[in-house]
């Protein structure tokens with residue numbers, strides 16, 4: 537067996553320990569004689585899996601009792617519609633546009649009501665986070681929306697926007713569980729798990745209870761109504777059972793590692809290795825404002841598209857996979873999620889140094 541260093545933005549690297557455990561349990565999960573893939577979502581065994589996953593997540597994130605945890609499907613992209621459908625009572629919301637994912641969520645919200653652009657960093661190809669201390673937020677807005685970590689551009693809100701008392705909704709797909717968060721500052725935190733948590737197919741939404749009501753936009757599909765999912769403990773229909781099971785294992789792994797405070801330290805350490813090199817290199821440059829740099833997604837360029845392509849190709853041959861930047865921005869991007877070991881980043885930097893010396 538040989539494993540590469542996988543810098544994919546998502547689906548992405550998972551902890552080896554989790555994969556090994558899953559492999560061991562593949563044919564016979566804890567003596568039931570079947571895989572988790574093969575069992576009823578109404579079985580006692582699966583009930584324990586999903587309950588334990590939720591309990592461990594609550595523990596890890598310190599989720600207050602007045603928040604529900606939902607395990608959903610449809611990807612983060614489906615929440616672009618579910619959020620306005622469930623929350624737009626006044627049919628008005630504010631969006632902060634910091635990249636493609638925020639832009640898509642904004643466009644989707646416009647289908648359901650008045651979506652107002654509060655701020656944007658489009659003027660500099662989303663290479664920074666706009667000042668959000670005094671935005672044109674009005675009382676009649678149902679919520680303010682952010683994409684907290686911009687997977688494609690590599691920026692992160694280091695401070696939450698001043699929402700002037702309006703509820704905050706955050707897409708945290710690519711920074712989920714990368715550091716501690718104060719859940720009480722959000723109305724909804726949601727994310728597709730395939731970036732930093734688990735396999736594709738699961739979306740986790742953490743929603744303040746008072747927002748889960750029957751008062752949704754007319755025509756909201758039953759499945760997209762948070763109340764349907766909450767009333768049924770995420771088991772209204774068949775949930776993504778196997779994905780939830782793997783997420784549960786990742787939660788246990790994170791707890792064993794020491795929790796989110798420790799993950800934050802590790803993530804800062806890893807990111808520093810790469811950013812320090814980008815700052816001193818004459819060939820490779822980071823592409824975003826230093827103060828807004830993501831700990832998870834690190835885009836960089838050489839400034840020469842042919843050299844970028846050569847680097848990606850040679851890196852792949854050397855066992856560093858998926859370093860090509862997003863198709864919309866080019867260059868390179870190293871996603872260094874929780875499960876990427878420090879050694880992977882150190883070796884990548886060593887390889888970049890060699891490449892730079894050889895291609896001066």
Ligand SMILES: *Cc1c(COP(=O)(O)O)cnc(C)c1O
Pocket residue numbers: 546610611612613614637683685686687707708709710728731
């Ligand atoms: C990947 C990503 C999405 C889209 O996720 P899907 O699960 O493919 O719909 C949305 N938001 C962010 C921040 C992402 O990184």
